[in-house]
Amino acid sequence: MKEYWQKAAKEMKNIRSITCAAIFMAMGPVLALCTIQINQFLQIGFTSLTHALTGYFYGPIVAMIAGGMADIIKYMLKPNGAFFPGFTLNEILVGFIYGLFFYNRKVTLPKTITARIIVTVGINLTLTPLWLSIMYGNAYKFMVPTRLIKNIVMVPIDIFILHTLLKFCEKNKHRFKR
Numbered sequence: 001m002k003e004y005w006q007k008a009a010k011e012m013k014n015i016r017s018i019t020c021a022a023i024f025m026a027m028g029p030v031l032a033l034c035t036i037q038i039n040q041f042l043q044i045g046f047t048s049l050t051h052a053l054t055g056y057f058y059g060p061i062v063a064m065i066a067g068g069m070a071d072i073i074k075y076m077l078k079p080n081g082a083f084f085p086g087f088t089l090n091e092i093l094v095g096f097i098y099g100l101f102f103y104n105r106k107v108t109l110p111k112t113i114t115a116r117i118i119v120t121v122g123i124n125l126t127l128t129p130l131w132l133s134i135m136y137g138n139a140y141k142f143m144v145p146t147r148l149i150k151n152i153v154m155v156p157i158d159i160f161i162l163h164t165l166l167k168f169c170e171k172n173k174h175r176f177k178r
Contacts (some may be wrong), residue, residue, distance in 0.1 A: 008059030008103060017058045021066045028070035029077045037080075044154060047074070048119065051091065052098040053163055056107075056169055060099025067095030081174045086131035088121050097122075107170045113164040118160075122153050 011017040012109035016116040035045035050070065071091040075083050094139040129143040 004104065008061050008099070011058045011062045012065075017062060021054050021062050024054045025066045025070040025073065029074040032078060038150070044150070046161070047091075048094050048098075048158075049162065049165060052102065052115075052166065053169065055097075055099030056102040056166055057173075058099070059103040060096045062136045063095030063099035063103075064092045065095075067091035067093075077090050082135065084131055084135055086127065086134070090127055090131070093127075094119055094123060102166060107163070107166040109163055112166065113159055114161055116159045117156060120155055124151050139155055152164040 028047045030046060030052065031047045035047075038044065039101060047070070051063055053068045054066045058066075068088050068091055071088045097115055097118055103110050105111070125147055131145055132143055
């Protein structure tokens with residue numbers, strides 16, 4: 001386990017890793033432009049895929065930093081309401097979770113399902129409604145049911161897209177990371 005964290009920390013000193021992570025970071029705001037806004041509190045987006053790729057290739061430390069920075073850049077390019085650091089924390093945690101599950105590990109469907117469910121329950125259904133409730137004063141218990149329905153529908157789709165993308169990267173890792 002110690003070697004895992006040492007290797008992940010070394011990615012921070014690798015210019016190629018930082019450069020490629022920055023490219024994934026730049027893809028985040030571009031994908032954010034494709035976000036489908038359902039209402040003020042509910043949207044469907046795919047920016048977490050960039051966090052998954054960063055975590056897969058460069059580990060949880062780089063993915064955390066890139067996730068936080070990407071959220072701030074995304075907000076500067078396309079503000080959606082007031083800035084709130086809780087959402088930046090969400091992106092940091094998503095990068096950490098995906099890095100923890102996929103960095104230097106074989107991509108399997110059970111791992112993909114577990115990682116996505118942790119992100120869905122821990123971030124999408126717990127932290128995001130909490131932040132929205134703090135920001136807008138809406139009752140937490142009224143936000144969760146709407147988000148629950150959206151996430152029940154989206155989780156299988158997210159798992160399919162995430163797993164397909166990571167398996168593609170795993171098969172072609174030699175082309176991405178030299």
